[in-house]
Amino acid sequence: MRVEMRIDGETAAADIDRPGESLLSTLRDRLGLYGTKNACEQGECGSCTVLLDGDPVCSCLVATAQCEGREVKTVVGAVPRPVRDAFIACGAVQCGFCTPGLLVSVADLLDREDDPSDAVIREALAGNLCRCTGYEKIIDAVHAAAEAMAGAPPVRAADATEATP
Ligand code: FES
Numbered sequence: 001m002r003v004e005m006r007i008d009g010e011t012a013a014a015d016i017d018r019p020g021e022s023l024l025s026t027l028r029d030r031l032g033l034y035g036t037k038n039a040c041e042q043g044e045c046g047s048c049t050v051l052l053d054g055d056p057v058c059s060c061l062v063a064t065a066q067c068e069g070r071e072v073k074t075v076v077g078a079v080p081r082p083v084r085d086a087f088i089a090c091g092a093v094q095c096g097f098c099t100p101g102l103l104v105s106v107a108d109l110l111d112r113e114d115d116p117s118d119a120v121i122r123e124a125l126a127g128n129l130c131r132c133t134g135y136e137k138i139i140d141a142v143h144a145a146a147e148a149m150a151g152a153p154p155v156r157a158a159d160a161t162e163a164t165p
């Protein structure tokens with residue numbers, strides 16, 4: 001079965017041989033797109049978060065067969081530069097295993113909320129587990145990114161990637 005999608009702004013086709021194959025497996029194992037991480041494969045950790053038609057989902061829980069004609073954005077295409085910079089500047093990246101999923105969730109949050117409170121950030125990121133940072137540096141990074149993006153026109157993923165030298 002061939003499934004065609006848009007992934008980070010590019011058309012992509014994957015030939016899958018089982019109807020239940022997850023989008024996460026297709027991204028990593030068939031298309032060689034390793035930005036999306038596989039940690040639990042059970043919808044528990046959020047490491048595999050991508051945007052599917054603009055909504056954050058655990059790609060390990062989405063069947064690729066359901067993605068025909070849909071828009072997928074991974075950490076490569078979903079995250080404005082200020083969010084990535086803020087994670088580095090605030091020390092919110094340690095082992096990095098949670099980072100791609102967190103970046104996608106933060107990009108989604110800041111697309112909806114210009115200046116989220118700590119409580120709103122914690123709620124938005126509740127599905128993204130991090131065993132290293134204690135979360136405080138991640139929250140600092142979200143505030144720093146929100147500040148950096150204040151006044152800037154909304155920048156969605158692929159635009160930010162294209163603008164990055
Ligand atoms: S790998 Fe999908 S939620 Fe953990």
Ligand code: FES
Binds near residue numbers: 092131
């Ligand atoms: S930085 Fe290691 S799990 Fe989050």
